[in-house]
Structures are given as C-alpha cells and as structure tokens.
Amino acid sequence: xxxxxxxxxxxxxxxxxxxxxxxxxxxxxxxxxxxxxxxxxxxxxxxxxxxxxxxxxxxxxxxxxxxxxxxxxxxxxxxxxxxxxxxxxxxxxxxxxxxxxxxxxxxxxxxxxxxxxxxxxxxxxxxxxxxxxxxxxxxxxxxxxxxxxxxxxxxxxxxxxxxxxxxxxxxxxxxxxxxxxxxxxxxxxxxxxxxxxxxxxxxxxxxxxxxxxxxxxxxxxxxxxxxxxxxxxxxxxxxxxxxxxxxxxxxxxxxxxxxxxxxxxxxxxxxxxxxxxxxxxxxxxxxxxxxxxxxxxxxxxxxxxxxxxxxxxxxxxxxxxxxxxxxxxxxxxxxxxxxxxxxxxxxxxxxxxxxxxxxxxxxxxxxxxxxxxxxxxxxxxxxxxxxxxxxxxxxxxxxxxxxxxxxxxxxxxxxxxxxxxxxxxxxxxxxxxxxxxxxxxxxxxxxxxxxxxxxxxxxxxxxxxxxxxxxxxxxxxxxxxxxxxxxxxxxxxxxxxxxxxxxxxxxxxxxxxxxxxxxxxxxxxxxxxxxxxxxxxxxxxxxxxxxxxxxxxxxxxxxxxxxxxxxxxxxxxxxxxxxxxxxxxxxxxxxxxxxxxxxxxxxxxxxxxxxxxxxxxxxxxxxxxxxxxxxxxxxxxxxxxxxxxxxxxxxxxxxxxxxxxxxxxxxxxxxxxxxxxxxxxxxxxxxxxxxxx
Numbered sequence: 001x002x003x004x005x006x007x008x009x010x011x012x013x014x015x016x017x018x019x020x021x022x023x024x025x026x027x028x029x030x031x032x033x034x035x036x037x038x039x040x041x042x043x044x045x046x047x048x049x050x051x052x053x054x055x056x057x058x059x060x061x062x063x064x065x066x067x068x069x070x071x072x073x074x075x076x077x078x079x080x081x082x083x084x085x086x087x088x089x090x091x092x093x094x095x096x097x098x099x100x101x102x103x104x105x106x107x108x109x110x111x112x113x114x115x116x117x118x119x120x121x122x123x124x125x126x127x128x129x130x131x132x133x134x135x136x137x138x139x140x141x142x143x144x145x146x147x148x149x150x151x152x153x154x155x156x157x158x159x160x161x162x163x164x165x166x167x168x169x170x171x172x173x174x175x176x177x178x179x180x181x182x183x184x185x186x187x188x189x190x191x192x193x194x195x196x197x198x199x200x201x202x203x204x205x206x207x208x209x210x211x212x213x214x215x216x217x218x219x220x221x222x223x224x225x226x227x228x229x230x231x232x233x234x235x236x237x238x239x240x241x242x243x244x245x246x247x248x249x250x251x252x253x254x255x256x257x258x259x260x261x262x263x264x265x266x267x268x269x270x271x272x273x274x275x276x277x278x279x280x281x282x283x284x285x286x287x288x289x290x291x292x293x294x295x296x297x298x299x300x301x302x303x304x305x306x307x308x309x310x311x312x313x314x315x316x317x318x319x320x321x322x323x324x325x326x327x328x329x330x331x332x333x334x335x336x337x338x339x340x341x342x343x344x345x346x347x348x349x350x351x352x353x354x355x356x357x358x359x360x361x362x363x364x365x366x367x368x369x370x371x372x373x374x375x376x377x378x379x380x381x382x383x384x385x386x387x388x389x390x391x392x393x394x395x396x397x398x399x400x401x402x403x404x405x406x407x408x409x410x411x412x413x414x415x416x417x418x419x420x421x422x423x424x425x426x427x428x429x430x431x432x433x434x435x436x437x438x439x440x441x442x443x444x445x446x447x448x449x450x451x452x453x454x455x456x457x458x459x460x461x462x463x464x465x466x467x468x469x470x471x472x473x474x475x476x477x478x479x480x481x482x483x484x485x486x487x488x489x490x491x492x493x494x495x496x497x498x499x500x501x502x503x504x505x506x507x508x509x510x511x512x513x514x515x516x517x518x519x520x521x522x523x524x525x526x527x528x529x530x531x532x533x534x535x536x537x538x539x540x541x542x543x544x545x546x547x548x549x550x551x552x553x554x555x556x557x558x559x560x561x562x563x564x565x566x567x568x569x570x571x572x573x574x575x576x577x578x579x580x581x582x583x584x585x586x587x588x589x590x591x592x593x594x595x596x597x598x599x600x601x602x603x604x605x606x607x608x609x610x611x612x613x614x615x616x617x618x619x620x621x622x623x624x625x626x627x628x629x630x631x632x633x634x635x636x637x638x639x640x641x642x643x644x645x646x647x648x649x650x651x652x653x654x655x656x657x658x659x660x661x662x663x664x665x666x667x668x669x670x671x672x673x674x675x676x677x678x679x680x681x682x683x684x685x686x687x688x689x690x691x692x693x
Contacts, residue, residue, distance in 0.1 A: 001688060002679045008174045009036040009680070016167040026159040027167070035171055036680070039199060040638035042218075045152035046205050047135075049119045056091035058122045058129050065119040065146060068094055070110045075103045082132075085110055087118065094118075095125075097132040110137060117143040149206055168203055175199055178680070179673035182223070183655065192220035213644040222640035223648045228677050229431055229637075230649075230656035232686030237288070237436075238660065239689040245286035246413045248389050249278075250312025254341040255305050261340035262301065270298050273439035277306045277417060280437070281390070287415035290433045292424060293441030294610035296448055296574055299419045302441070303392045304334055306417055311343060311370040315389030316411075318372045322395045324349045324520050325527065329549050330394070331373045338371065348374035348383070351520055378410075385411055392417045421574070422567055423610030425618040427642045427649055442611075450608060451556075451577040452584040455601050457591050458559070464586060465506055468555065472507065472536045476581075477553040480539045481572055483560035499559070500539040510536040551579035561587035561604075562597035566617035569604050596620050618643055665691045 014024035031041035049065045058064045068087035085096040120134035198220045280287035293299040307317035321327040331347040338345040363369035367386030388411025482496040500513040512526040512535040530538045556576045576583040603616045663671045678687040
C-alpha cells in the first residue's frame with residue numbers, strides 16, 4: 001500500500017553507510033529502526049568552524065579553524081603528561097595537546113614541515129594558545145573535508161557523532177522529491193519552502209536561529225506532522241461513523257434504583273455528560289466518546305449509569321481497566337450499587353483460572369451475566385459476550401487505539417466510552433482524541449474536602465516523620481511515595497525499600513511496601529492490609545498513582561516531588577481527600593530546585609483544578625512528557641512542539657476538515673499527495689480506510 005517513492009525512507013537504518021549491526025542498534029535506540037526515523041532526528045545545536053584567524057588573533061574559548069605548519073613533536077616523559085605537537089604560522093605558536101595517544105601514529109598524521117588545517121576550541125595557557133584533542137586535522141589540500149558549519153545531534157553513548165553525520169548526509173542524498181500536499185496560498189502566506197528543501201535545510205543549519213521551533217523551516221515540518229495527525233483522526237472518525245450503530249435506549253428502571261442508593265445527588269456536569277452519552281447511545285451512529293474528569297469527579301458512577309442503560313435495553317456492557325488493582329477497585333465500588341439495582345456484576349482478570357473463570361465465561365456467553373469488569377484479559381479469544389453493546393475503557397492513554405477497537409469488536413456495533421482521570425490539555429485532547437466527542441466533568445461531588453498542600457525541603461525529613469507520627473497516633477493513614485529516580489526500576493525499588501526500612505524504625509511493622517516488581521497477589525495483600533487499617537503507612541513507588549481508593553487515608557507524602565510531572569503529582573494527591581476528614585499533601589523537594597521545578601510546585605500549592613494543572617504542565621514541559629514517558633498511546637510528535645505550535649494545530653484541524661469535506665476519498669491531485677503524507681508519517685491505518693484511487 002505504501003507509495004513506491006517512499007521505499008528509500010523505509011529501509012532499515014543499517015542500509016546507510018557506516019551503520020553496521022552494532023552502530024545500527026545504537027541509532028535505532030536513539031531515533032528508530034528506519035531511515036525515516038533519522039529524517040525526523042533533527043540537530044539540536046551547531047558548531048560554526050567558519051572563523052579562521054591567525055594564531056595570535058585566536059581568542060580564548062572560541063572554536064577556530066587555522067592553517068598552520070607542523071614544527072615539532074614532544075612526547076611525554078610519563079603517561080600522565082600530554083603529548084604536544086608544536087605548530088606555527090607567521091604570527092605565533094599553537095600547541096596541539098593529546099592525552100593517552102600513540103606518538104608514532106601522530107607523527108605519521110602530522111609529519112614535521114607539513115602544512116595542515118586544524119579546527120577546535122582554543123584555550124590560552126601561559127601565554128600560549130592550545131587546542132586539546134582537535135576536532136579535525138587535515139592536510140591543506142583536503143581542507144574542504146572540514147564542515148564549515150557542523151550540525152550537532154542529540155546522541156547516545158557509543159555512537160560517534162561523525163558516523164551519525166555521515167549517515168545523515170547519505171540519507172539526505174536519497175530523500176525523494178514528493179508532490180506538494182500543502183495548500184499553495186497557505187504555504188505562500190507563511191513563506192515556507194517545499195518539503196524537500198525544508199528537510200534538507202533542517203539538517204544543514206547555518207546558525208542557532210535555524211534551530212528555533214519558530215523558524216519557518218521548522219514550522220513547515222511541524223505543520224506537516226500535525227496535518228498528518230489531524231487528517232488521520234478525521235478519516236478514522238469518518239470510518240467509525242460509516243459503521244452503522246444501533247439504537248440503545250433503556251427505560252430507566254435500574255438507573256432510578258442506583259440514583260436512590262447513591263449517598264449524594266449527581267453534579268450538574270455528571271448529569272450533563274449522561275445526557276450526551278444517552279443521546280449518543282440512542283442514535284443510529286456508533287458512540288465514540290471521551291469522558292474527562294478530574295480525580296474524584298465521579299466518572300465511575302457516570303460509567304455505571306451508561307452501562308445500566310444498555311442492560312435495561314436487554315444488552316451487556318463491560319468496563320476495562322489498565323491494572324488489576326484498578327479493575328478490582330471498580331468491581332468493589334460498583335458492587336453495592338449493582339446490588340441495589342438487582343444486577344449481576346463479575347470481575348475477570350488474568351489471575352482468574354480454572355472453574356471460577358469458566359463459570360464467568362459461560363454466564364457471559366449465555367447472556368445471563370449483564371455486566372463485566374476486567375483488565376485486558378477481556379481481549380482474550382475465549383471471552384465471548386452474547387450481546388455486548390457498550391464498552392467502557394478506563395485510563396485510555398494506557399491502551400492503544402487498536403486495543404480500543406479490539407474490545408469493541410467483541411460485539412455488534414458496540415458503543416465505546418473512554419474515561420480518563422488525567423486531565424488532558426485541550427491541545428492534547430485534539431491530537432490524541434480528535435476522533436472522539438468529548439464530555440468533561442468539572443465539579444467534585446458534594447462533601448469532598450479541599451486538600452492542604454505544603455512544600456517542605458528534604459533536609460527536614462526528621463521533622464516530617466515526627467509530624468506523621470503524631471497524625472498516625474490520631475488515627476490517620478499515610479501514603480509515602482518514593483521518587484522515580486530514572487527509567488531503571490531497580491533504583492526506584494532501592495529508594496522505596498530504603499525508605500520502608502527507615503520508617504519501620506519509627507512505626508514498627510505497621511509500615512507496608514508496594515512496588516511494580518511485586519507479584520499481583522502480594523501487592524493486593526499489602527493494599528488490603530492498608531485498606532483494613534492493619535497498616536498505618538504505605539510506602540510505594542508510583543503504582544498507586546491511578547485509582548487506589550482508601551477513604552481513611554488523609555496524608556500523602558511525596559519525596560523528591562520535583563522529579564514528578566504536574567499531572568502525576570496531581571494524580572497522587574488525589575489518593576487522599578476521599579473521606580470525611582481534612583487531608584494534606586506534603587511535597588518534599590531537593591533545595592537545589594530549577595526554575596521549572598519551582599514553578600511546578602507553586603502550581604500544586606495554588607490550585608487543585610486538574611485542567612488548570614494540565615495546561616500549566618504543557619507550558620512548562622512540552623507535550624512529550626505531559627502524560628509521563630511510561631504511558632503509551634498518545635502521539636509522540638517529532639517535529640511539532642505543542643507548547644510552541646498550538647496555532648498550527650488549530651489550523652491543521654481546520655485544514656483536515658476542509659480537505660475531507662471536499663475530497664472524502666483523497667482522490668484528487670492534492671488528495672493523492674496527502675495520501676503520501678499519511679504514509680510518510682506512518683498513519684497507515686488511516687490511509688487504509690480510503691477507497692483506492
């Protein structure tokens with residue numbers, strides 16, 4: 001299906017010169033496995049070698065390229081001292097300094113009396129200019145080999161910069177001329193070059209200004225990427241809409257029983273969201289709706305009401321959660337409400353085996369079981385519904401779009417409701433969920449108390465422990481979250497284990513520990529002990545971030561809070577403030593704070609509004625990190641930075657809508673070019689929804 005013109009870009013990176021299996025693996029880790037991945041791996045800096053002074057004029061600390069004569073070699077007396085090569089021109093002496101190098105090799109490279117061109121950073125030492133380990137030394141006749149302006153790429157250990165630049169140069173020679181997919185008037189108005197020219201110039205910057213995301217070349221490439229994203233979402237949405245749905249309209253009898261059993265009445269935004277959901281379910285189109293609600297805004301109740309609407313109409317509904325802890329918790333919180341309504345509910349996770357599992361599957365297949373809660377175990381082939389009409393997916397960004405479609409394929413014309421407790425900035429909602437309608441829960445249920453948030457330096461740890469001890473004696477239960485040290489779970493684990501041991505000195509065996517490496521049953525046992533009040537303090541890595549519900553927990557301590565993103569801090573804080581008693585959150589920080597970290601902690605102190613926090617997180621960190629590097633499912637942009645290119649996203653959305661309105665199958669001249677764009681940015685699934693043409 002991919003156009004032949006793109007084939008050179010979809011070869012493995014090892015097809016490029018200098019990248020054998022070993023270095024190819026490093027490039028794959030750095031950028032990706034295909035040549036096209038290297039295309040999007042843009043320079044982050046430049047080294048300008050155009051400054052060519054005489055020796056006496058070379059200033060300290062600046063990169064210079066000088067033509068010099070080799071005068072003499074001075075080998076060191078012992079290996080701790082440097083090897084020196086003395087060079088001259090008509091104005092003075094320059095020393096080239098080398099450590100741990102073979103002198104005979106240097107003598108062959110730079111024989112005495114030879115004129116060479118040398119480039120590197122000049123440093124004056126005792127009135128003599130020196131260059132330590134020059135970047136380049138070439139014979140005068142080969143001086144064109146030295147790049148006047150050298151792009152600097154983000155690198156990985158073990159990969160020589162020179163090898164990467166050579167591979168990129170070879171790649172640029174193979175970049176095909178592609179048909180123009182941008183609107184001619186729009187491109188002219190922005191003063192943007194062609195795509196081919198933009199890619200070439202992005203990899204050959206002349207100065208720092210060429211690297212700025214606001215530079216016309218970078219904006220052109222960012223727009224291409226955003227247009228491919230918005231066009232793909234528009235096409236997928238149209239395809240979803242083409243699939244006929246079915247009318248689902250319950251009579252309200254079960255929902256009335258649940259409403260009567262609730263300890264509070266629904267908030268205005270819960271009622272409004274339900275109206276939108278019921279309207280979608282009653283229409284002949286399939287529902288594809290995102291329900292965004294802050295921590296504690298009552299999404300689960302909305303989901304249950306939607307599921308009961310399907311059950312009242314004689315169908316089945318399922319709720320899928322990303323983790324076993326969360327699935328169990330949903331089942332536990334829904335069970336009493338389902339009981340009040342007289343509706344059967346079962347739980348299915350990967351841990352369920354044997355007869356118990358088979359009994360659930362049999363009841364599901366016969367239609368006797370109307371409601372099922374589970375993890376991705378619901379995808380398994382042997383899980384068959386008699387008549388699945390509604391699939392609710394919690395914490396969607398933990399699941400890919402394919403999994404969403406996999407679950408909806410378990411029934412006929414299944415309506416899909418996606419829920420997230422991670423407030424997503426509007427711009428990210430557009431890029432990730434542009435194929436969905438969006439409902440937002442903006443209030444907290446009545447009775448939720450505000451959480452007092454304080455920041456405190458880590459060097460006051462003893463003081464914090466004393467304060468916590470007092471709180472525990474008053475009956476409080478405490479979460480103590482240890483930092484994400486880096487991507488290595490070993491170090492996270494070490495931090496949590498160490499803190500657990502330290503706190504046991506004060507609280508004895510009433511301190512529990514949970515972390516990602518524990519077996520499911522062990523984790524559940526510790527959580528259950530904390531829930532039951534057999535533990536006062538729960539030390540955890542971020543496994544408790546989503547969905548853990550212990551209303552008696554009133555204190556949240558987050559160590560090294562500066563290492564967490566705002567969305568994560570907000571999620572963690574939402575684990576307390578769920579009961580009657582006032583709650584507090586202590587953000588412990590390293591006193592050596594960056595300005596960004598300081599701004600982040602101030603935002604946490606100033607507001608509990610998840611949507612305000614999400615927008616601020618986007619501003620401070622950029623889109624790539626907003627939802628945490630470990631959470632997949634959101635588009636990773638390589639060219640576009642949503643914090644800078646928000647205006648382009650809005651334009652791309654409008655452009656995509658206009659394109660599809662005018663040419664739904666992308667069959668015209670511009671349409672064919674846009675098909676190439678979709679494949680270039682690997683939006684193959686969207687391109688395949690099109691009729692051939």
